[in-house]
Amino acid sequence: MFKDLDPILHSQLRLAVMSLLxxxxxxxxxxxxxxxxxxxxNLSVQIQKLxxxxxxDVIKQFRDNYPLTVCKITKDGVRAxxxxxxxxxxxxxxx
Amino acid sequence: xTQPEKKLTEKESLDLIAMMINKAKDSYHDxxxxxxxxxxxxxxxxxxxxxxxxxxxxxxxxxxxxTILAIVPQIFITIREKKERKVKTYDDIYMDYLWLAFGIxxxxxxxxxxxxxxxxxxxxIEYSQLAGHSSGFSFREFxxxxxxxxxxxxxxxxxxxxxxxPMVLGGLLCWxxxxxxxxxxxxxxLLLTAFSAVFAWLIPGIIMERDYRxxxxxxxAANV
Numbered sequence: 001m002f003k004d005l006d007p008i009l010h011s012q013l014r015l016a017v018m019s020l021l022x023x024x025x026x027x028x029x030x031x032x033x034x035x036x037x038x039x040x041x042n043l044s045v046q047i048q049k050l051x052x053x054x055x056x057d058v059i060k061q062f063r064d065n066y067p068l069t070v071c072k073i074t075k076d077g078v079r080a081x082x083x084x085x086x087x088x089x090x091x092x093x094x095x
Numbered sequence: 096x097t098q099p100e101k102k103l104t105e106k107e108s109l110d111l112i113a114m115m116i117n118k119a120k121d122s123y124h125d126x127x128x129x130x131x132x133x134x135x136x137x138x139x140x141x142x143x144x145x146x147x148x149x150x151x152x153x154x155x156x157x158x159x160x161x162t163i164l165a166i167v168p169q170i171f172i173t174i175r176e177k178k179e180r181k182v183k184t185y186d187d188i189y190m191d192y193l194w195l196a197f198g199i200x201x202x203x204x205x206x207x208x209x210x211x212x213x214x215x216x217x218x219x220i221e222y223s224q225l226a227g228h229s230s231g232f233s234f235r236e237f238x239x240x241x242x243x244x245x246x247x248x249x250x251x252x253x254x255x256x257x258x259x260x261p262m263v264l265g266g267l268l269c270w271x272x273x274x275x276x277x278x279x280x281x282x283x284x285l286l287l288t289a290f291s292a293v294f295a296w297l298i299p300g301i302i303m304e305r306d307y308r309x310x311x312x313x314x315x316a317a318n319v
């Protein structure tokens with residue numbers, strides 16, 4: 001029996017963000033924007049959804065008087081991501 | 096304004112995950128400035144010391160103080176590089192600790208060799224006075240291999256971890272020179288130390304700096 005794929009992760013931009021963050025300790029908003037080729041507005045909304053789900057931490061700080069947003073994946077985020085990948089693999093394996 | 100979310104197939108999802116993980120892996124380029132600076136400093140120190148021995152002159156200060164002075168620009172380089180980094184990977188953190196451990200080990204090695212030398216020198220003088228000839232053992236001859244052994248460790252680990260061949264070869268060269276310097280005179284030891292510093296740090300540093308500039312140019316072009 002297939003498990004439903006996590007709807008929070010099963011979206012192109014949110015999955016791209018989570019895949020980036022799973023491989024690094026933390027990343028700045030500008031880095032994620034550049035690597036995902038997304039717009040700042042869209043990315044902000046998707047990051048907020050991931051934050052609300054408890055999958056990422058968003059740290060807002062200042063550097064040289066400019067606002068700086070840093071994102072890092074949480075333990076819940078790692079668990080959800082691993083489960084999502086496991087489910088994908090079982091879909092593809094049985095498909 | 097948010098764009099409508101694109102629904103992904105399972106295959107597309109896995110491909111996207113693999114692509115983003117690879118993008119994250121390729122995200123960091125060392126500026127190479129630190130490696131270039133240390134390669135130059137260690138090579139200069141060794142060659143000046145060699146010149147002092149060969150041409151029989153003494154500078155009014157110990158040239159190796161340059162390595163202490165080089166810590167000041169290194170602190171500024173590290174702060175600037177950390178500011179420029181938009182992403183912190185786990186590899187970066189391990190590399191920072193590795194080079195910090197190397198720095199601490201070098202200073203401990205200086206302390207250990209100086210302590211041994213302080214104990215050994217009066218014994219050697221007393222021996223030559225009593226025996227009428229020197230003992231034939233010079234502790235100075237065995238200092239270079241100890242340092243070359245240390246130079247090789249972080250260089251080789253960084254090279255293998257970052258898949259950066261010039262540093263892997265540089266690390267191996269340090270260890271080859273480490274073995275050779277056990278059997279060579281102090282002048283050859285100094286020459287091989289300079290040679291190792293150039294090949295382990297200066298040349299890889301130049302290559303890293305070139306790659307960093309190219310990556311920056313590529314990024315600027317992509318953002319146009």
